[in-house]
Amino acid sequence: MERKNPGTDFRLDWFENIQVNTPAAERRATSLAARRSLKKEWQAAWLLNAVRCIDLTTLSGDDTPDRVARLCAKARQPVDAGQLAALGVEHLTTGAVCVYPTMVAAAKRALRGTAIPVASVATGFPAGLMPLDLRLAEIRYALDQGADEIDIVISRALVLRGEWAALYDEICEMREACGSARMKAILATGELKTLTNVARASHVAMQAGADFIKTSTGKEPVNATLPVSLVMLRAIRDYRDQTGFAVGFKPAGGLRTAKDALNWQVLMAEELGRDWLRPDLFRIGASSLLADIERQISHHVTGRYAGAHRLAAG
Numbered sequence: 001m002e003r004k005n006p007g008t009d010f011r012l013d014w015f016e017n018i019q020v021n022t023p024a025a026e027r028r029a030t031s032l033a034a035r036r037s038l039k040k041e042w043q044a045a046w047l048l049n050a051v052r053c054i055d056l057t058t059l060s061g062d063d064t065p066d067r068v069a070r071l072c073a074k075a076r077q078p079v080d081a082g083q084l085a086a087l088g089v090e091h092l093t094t095g096a097v098c099v100y101p102t103m104v105a106a107a108k109r110a111l112r113g114t115a116i117p118v119a120s121v122a123t124g125f126p127a128g129l130m131p132l133d134l135r136l137a138e139i140r141y142a143l144d145q146g147a148d149e150i151d152i153v154i155s156r157a158l159v160l161r162g163e164w165a166a167l168y169d170e171i172c173e174m175r176e177a178c179g180s181a182r183m184k185a186i187l188a189t190g191e192l193k194t195l196t197n198v199a200r201a202s203h204v205a206m207q208a209g210a211d212f213i214k215t216s217t218g219k220e221p222v223n224a225t226l227p228v229s230l231v232m233l234r235a236i237r238d239y240r241d242q243t244g245f246a247v248g249f250k251p252a253g254g255l256r257t258a259k260d261a262l263n264w265q266v267l268m269a270e271e272l273g274r275d276w277l278r279p280d281l282f283r284i285g286a287s288s289l290l291a292d293i294e295r296q297i298s299h300h301v302t303g304r305y306a307g308a309h310r311l312a313a314g
């Protein structure tokens with residue numbers, strides 16, 4: 001995967017005056033969900049688009065190579081071939097598979113012969129509370145195992161203390177360690193206290209060269225929300241205006257329903273435009289979302305809901 005964002009010098013002046021109006025962001029997010037009126041016939045197409053943007057994820061303490069292999073089989077064929085054909089689509093895979101570093105080799109094996117990238121979390125996921133040299137070594141280990149993309153976690157303490165230059169330097173080192181691999185920076189927004197911090201951390205990560213900014217690890221008490229996503233998308237828009245570079249967005253954690261997949265895509269389309277709704281600029285990090293999307297697609301095609309046993313686990 002080629003890099004898309006070369007980053008910039010550290011530019012505090014580009015974000016130090018940002019103050020997010022939280023009630024306004026919340027109102028905007030609420031009105032979005034309420035105003036959504038996607039025509040039924042378009043919903044299946046939007047759901048298929050969500051599937052091609054999913055980073056199909058397993059990040060559990062009891063992960064095994066066998067579980068990862070099953071996940072990869074699902075990534076290769078996320079939707080029943082007959083139903084896909086009924087919708088006029090020949091071939092569909094998820095955007096990537098996302099695993100722990102020690103599972104990368106198993107994922108690469110299981111995805112051989114496909115173009116599906118393997119993303120690895122790294123840098124002491126989920127908390128990031130490890131010495132920097134070990135966090136960087138973990139990136140190199142994951143790449144050595146064959147990872148195509150690296151999902152790093154940022155140091156929340158640097159955000160909470162407002163140490164923006166130190167945060168920038170740290171992410172630059174991670175960017176360097178990632179080499180040509182796509183780097184997604186997880187902000188862990190549920191631990192950043194304010195939306196203003198979310199906006200500023202988004203800018204720092206992009207200036208340091210993140211190719212994607214990602215909301216959450218899935219392990220924080222609060223993970224992806226629409227208001228947080230709105231703030232991150234506006235930061236992406238500002239950065240595009242400031243530099244001309246398009247940075248991707250990855251909401252992750254707690255997205256479980258087809259309705260979530262639609263809501264986030266509508267938000268993307270309204271804030272950044274439909275051009276952003278493709279796997280090199282939009283990913284959804286999710287472990288169980290696919291099951292509900294399959295259910296809704298099946299309903300769209302057959303007119304009824306399939307029994308749970310007919311839908312493979314994600």
Ligand SMILES: O=C[C@H](O)COP(=O)(O)O
Nearest residue numbers: 218252253254285286287
């Ligand atoms: O990056 C992906 C998240 O860890 C997945 O979270 P989830 O299990 O809530 O879908």
